[in-house]
Amino acid sequence: MTKPRIHNYTYDVVIVGAGGAGMRAAIEAGPHAKTAVISKLFPTRSHTGAAQGGMAAALANVEEDSWEWHTFDTVKGGDYLVDQDAAEILAKESVQAVIDLENMGLPFNRTPDGKIDQRRFGGHTRDHGKAPVRRSCYAADRTGHMILQTLYQNCVKLGIEFYNEFYVLDLVMVGEGKKRRPSAVVAYELATGDLHVFQAKSIVFATGGFGKIFKTTSNAHTLTGDGVGIIYRKGLPLEDMEFYQFHPTGLAGLGILLSEAARGEGGILRNASGERFMERYAPTIKDLAPRDMVARAMANEVREGRGAGPNKDYVLLDLTHLPPEVIDAKLPDITEFARTYLGVEPYTEPVPVFPTAHYAMGGIPTNIKAEVLSDNKTVVPGLYAAGECACVSVHGANRLGTNSLLDINVFGKRAGIYAVEYAKTAQHVPVPADAASEVIAMIEKVRKAKGNEKVAVLRKELQDTMDKNAQVYRTEDSLNEALDKIAELRARYENISIQDKGERFNTDLLEAIELGFLLDLAEVLVVTARERRESRGGHYREDFETRNDKKFMVHSMAYLTDKKVKKPGENIKIDWKPVTITNYQPMERKY
Amino acid sequence: MPTKPAGTLYRGKTGMWSWVLHRITGVAIFFFLLVHTLDTALVRVSPEAYNAVINTYKTPIIGLAELGLVAALLFHGLNGVRVMLIDFWRKGSKYQNVMFWIVIGIAFILFLGFAPRHLMHVFG
Amino acid sequence: MSAETKKIGEIPSFKVTLFVRRFNPEDGQDARWQDFDVEVFGTDRVLDALHKIKWEQDGSLTFRRSCAHGVCGSDAMRINGRNRLACKTLIKDLDITQPIYVEPIKGLAVEKDLVVDMNPFYQAYRDVKPFLIASDKPEKERLQSAEDRERFDDTTKCILCAACTTSCPVFWTDGQYFGPAAIVNAHRFIFDSRDEAAEVRLEILNDKEGVWRCRTTFNCTEACPRGIQVTKAIAEVKQAILRGRA
Amino acid sequence: MVTIETPRSPRSRKHAQWEKWGWLYMRYSGAVLLILIFGHIVINLLSGEGIKQIDFAFVAGKWASPFWQVYDVLMLWLALIHGTNGMRTIVNDYTERETVRKALNYTLWIVCGLLIVLGTLVCVTFDPCIDQAMRASLEVCKG
């Protein structure tokens, strides 16, 4: 083996991930501290760019609205598992977050008097649930694209330093127990195979989601949860991992997302007989009920034989009653998806849709300053997380549409601000001489592996079992089945091999490493889901169909204990963390 | 060093091919113009010299080449108009493809008008 | 309603042959075509076929991709001689009686297989000052009429995939031309009523390598996966320079 | 379509205002040339006996009129500059080395300049009387 070339750098702030959250942090940090952003993708390739519908903020530009209502909707939408102090911050700072983006140049759609236009979105209501409210600020159906572009443009303006196509594979922590401090991250450079050690006072994780543990997903191929996995492997906890959101309207069979904006603009879900079935499940707000409810309703229609299509395995999203001009002006991209990928003309035909794995509510636990926690309370100084990889928790058991783009902006910004604040006074933690050794070992193991298992096969089996056993409906049995399968895959993972042994652009190697993270996260998800013996938000247990506030009004905290345990799931220790409640006592969630 | 990818020819559409043609015809006309300026300059040398050169223009081979020149000029000139419309007319880009076929059409018709008469002169 | 018109999943699978242009400076071999037979379905895209090759036949095949539905701009490549996004090109829409030719986009140095060095492309983008420049510090949002917003809507769609720039015969010649993508991104700000630096960008594009190098070949417009009227945008920038402002 | 493998040196930031004028010139001159050249073809190749009629006398006949003199000189200038500037564009596109590029461009403009001077002089100093037949028939030559 040739010795890997290792390069060393020292920064004040290092941000891992150049999606919305990472770049929003960089814009705060860049001007005040020596900052680097490390990303496995060129920044504008991040999946924030795929977000369509909009970003919530109680601007009240088109109708009366207030941040309190927004807080309430967020809390209720999250089935009361939301930390309410965080939700208040999210809602309060939403207005400034939108104004910030507008001032940075984001081309929002406008009202006739030139203000930022707003539209309806699932679960957002006026006056604590009375009627849908127009709260989502949007730019056609490419709001995420515009956010990502605008943030990158401003990073260019500020001259932020980027290390693109650098895969961060390890976080170097120094010290013991509560004294552990982050000192550096280690990255693998795709182009050369070189390793890079970035020492920093503050390290921000903003690595996005991990939808690729599922087969049918709206997530990009690159959303493999590396950041969350790295934190987990360091023995730090992951919060609420059982809560994964399935978006109702993915293109049937493909998972490509059709934004909720389609229903916000008046689209209607129908079953095979043309019935508007949501009237039965959520009489008040019907098709605009929160995602978990709609997704389950859809799955139920299909289960009970009312699905459309030759195999009765999807339902239909009907836009045909909308004027073509409205479709063109407000939903151009998603109707284009229907045309391109399914050959369906949304002007005249309903579009086949089915729930698709979409968003991780859980992730790296943080407080409202985006500081990462090492248990229920203790902060890890200098370590931050924001965006989909983090769990503040503002989304609780189910995220409302448009709240994630808001999350990445509000908490991305906070991560940047507090990372700089910390870096101003803190000292660098010395980097151990063998900082890169774990990554070297990880890479060499894969490169040298001579087994006969294929990465793609294992990944597919993982995704299949997750879709089958841990999706919209879950039971103890299905979760155990998934867990056994994961254990099997883990064993087989030890026996893989890759074909590409080179150093340049070795994506074969990285896919193998990414699969390692996927397996870890799938396992945590399944284990926490098994332990949560109730149904709440995105987590629905057929064997425990109701919410159980007495026992489970708590966040799960999953720790990796011993990597070597034999029985599946035993290597994960589950703890519980109380939910912060300020104003809104848990109630039944009805729409 | 191993050689790098060369690959296939890019399959552009009318826009690209019209440009290729425009460029080729432009160069061809340019070289003709060089020669044509020089031969015309012979009128200042002597009538005999001029007439001698001009007589070669009347031979069948050069006569046919003249046809090619006029065809090139027709295309280059008319396509030049198309290019100008794309540049200055708001809807030019939208109709560029249609305009390409119009250019070909008009050039063809004008050429059909020109060719028989010219050939009659050359061979007649 | 015509609920049953589209029979998802009923389209039978079929076999196609892909000729992929391979090149890896590490192995010391010349660039070459390699053919693969792949079994695909009616909803499969070229990206799916490439994945099948990578995952089932040859793990060393290298290409960029992420979103898989045409919004991230990672996988521009030359498919049957034209620049496309692999994830937006349905195989059934190609002539499947013939092999499908897949090769890297042209005019940028090939790093490995279908991966090219995008840096010159990004540099041209950064050179046009692709960000809002405005001196006022408003308390709330800046106002902008729906018409003013509409003025530059088309060019905000750009995902920096480089399909346009690497389809441009002028760009191929020496790689010095700013290229359509950079101009599109300049256009996005030149015609934004909130921006104050149109003149600066127009001056940048009034360069030897700027808009005047465009020969209106329309390859860019035809290649753009976002349907941006690229040549038209370039024409508008030319006009703005001639008039001295946006 | 010649393609150069790897784009070279970073873009030189020469702000050449005159690229814009060159571009405009191509269009304006093209528009005028369209009329001049097709007029020229119609008169010289289509009318009368076409190519057969062209000889010294034909030219002398035309240039006897200042209109045709101006017409042809204008056409000469516009076309040569148009063509040379077009050739410059092409040279800039396809030459890789700066020295080659410069050499070709200088050559182009020198040839263009020489031909313009030559052509213009020929036309304005044109003397139909150097020909025997002309001397006999033309009024101007008799004086």
Ligand SMILES: Cc1cc2nc3c(=O)[nH]c(=O)nc-3n(C[C@H](O)[C@H](O)[C@H](O)COP(=O)(O)OP(=O)(O)OC[C@H]3O[C@@H](n4cnc5c(N)ncnc54)[C@H](O)[C@@H]3O)c2cc1C
């Ligand atoms: C199709 C779709 C539509 C959506 N629509 C909406 C919507 O309308 N409204 C809404 O509010 N939310 C929406 N969401 C959710 C929202 O877009 C995402 O949750 C959010 O954009 C996540 O942003 P992020 O910055 O956390 O992560 P991302 O944008 O995913 O960025 C992750 C970054 O981390 C980097 N990275 C990852 N791993 C590594 C590593 N190992 N080393 C280095 N870098 C790494 C990546 O390169 C990338 O730059 C949507 C999501 C999807 C998938």
Ligand code: HEM
């Ligand atoms: C008949 C009338 C003519 C018209 C309307 C015309 C029009 C044009 C226009 C508009 C262009 C610019 C094309 C572009 O920028 O893409 C051009 C280019 C050019 N023209 Fe002409 N032209 C005419 C005659 C001529 C003549 C007589 C010559 C030769 C001397 C000539 C040689 C060229 C050349 C070499 C180019 C450059 C081509 C390129 O860059 O691709 N043209 N012409």
Ligand code: SF4
């Ligand atoms: S203009 Fe179109 S083709 Fe060019 S980079 Fe942007 S999206 Fe891609």
Ligand code: F3S
């Ligand atoms: S392909 Fe090139 S020549 Fe102009 S029209 Fe597009 S930039």
Ligand code: FES
């Ligand atoms: S993979 Fe994102 S555009 Fe094709």
